[in-house]
Amino acid sequence: MTDVLVLNATYEALNVTSLQRAVKLVFAGKAEVLHDNERMLRAATFAMRMPSIIRMLYYIRRPRQQVALTKKNVLLRDDYRCQYCGNKANGPMTVDHIVPKSAGGASTWENLVCACLTCNNRKNNRTPQDANMALLHKPRRPKYIPWIQVKRHTVPGEWYKFLFLYDVSIEERIES
Ligand SMILES: [Zn+2]
Structure with a gap:
């Protein structure tokens, strides 16, 4: 598992990036590590625990996409x-x-x-x-988090608390 979950400054899940890109963001002072795992990452000039979740230190705007109503x-x-x-x-x-x-x-x-x-x-x-038939839940429009479509079988446990904040339990089942 070398993918890293990237959170916005607001802790909202933004996307998934490579370990390499995540480390670059951290070293550039653009992101902080929120969760790492046991494995060490060693390079010529540094050693650090492999990040699993990083958080951007500034807010990233992105357009809202919507799940198709089918x-x-x-x-x-x-x-x-x-x-x-x-x-x-x-x-x-x-x-x-x-x-x-x-x-x-x-x-x-x-x-x-x-x-x-x-x-x-x-x-x-x-x-x-x-x-005289009550609904179990009030139905809502689901939120769109496209990368979960690909990742839904391999999401690491520590990611869930950030994903659940944004109802990914629904979106992760949306197939393309
Ligand atoms: Zn029924």
């Missing part, structure tokens, strides 16, 4: 868990309009949830109130 991404956001009964992937999962289309419900992150076939049929073209 059926699959709604299911991924909800982890294939029915947002009405809580069951997970017992058969094919559907995407339910919370406020039905027939009642003017929009196709938005806030109005779409993963639902099992049973709940979707039971709810039919009704609002959750009319169907």
Whole structure:
């Protein structure tokens, strides 16, 4: 594991960089080491513990990107868990309009949830109130952290506390 997690000055996860680039940032006084691991990094002029997380000492602005609103991404956001009964992937999962289309419900992150076939049929073209079916969570637009798509199987444990701050538990499952 030689990748290094880079946090913004605000502790928000920014990206993943190479060990070499991370060390350069630290030596240039642009970043500080927040977490290192046991292994030593030795070069002709210095030795240091290998950084695993660094934090930029100044704020880096970046444009916000958004996760595409697709059926699959709604299911991924909800982890294939029915947002009405809580069951997970017992058969094919559907995407339910919370406020039905027939009642003017929009196709938005806030109005779409993963639902099992049973709940979707039971709810039919009704609002959750009319169907007396409560939602487990209020659905939200997920945040976009593209590099997690690649890294999702290899993220080191110490990274998680910084990633969880920003809901990466959702995004890390979003596939391209
Ligand atoms: Zn269900």
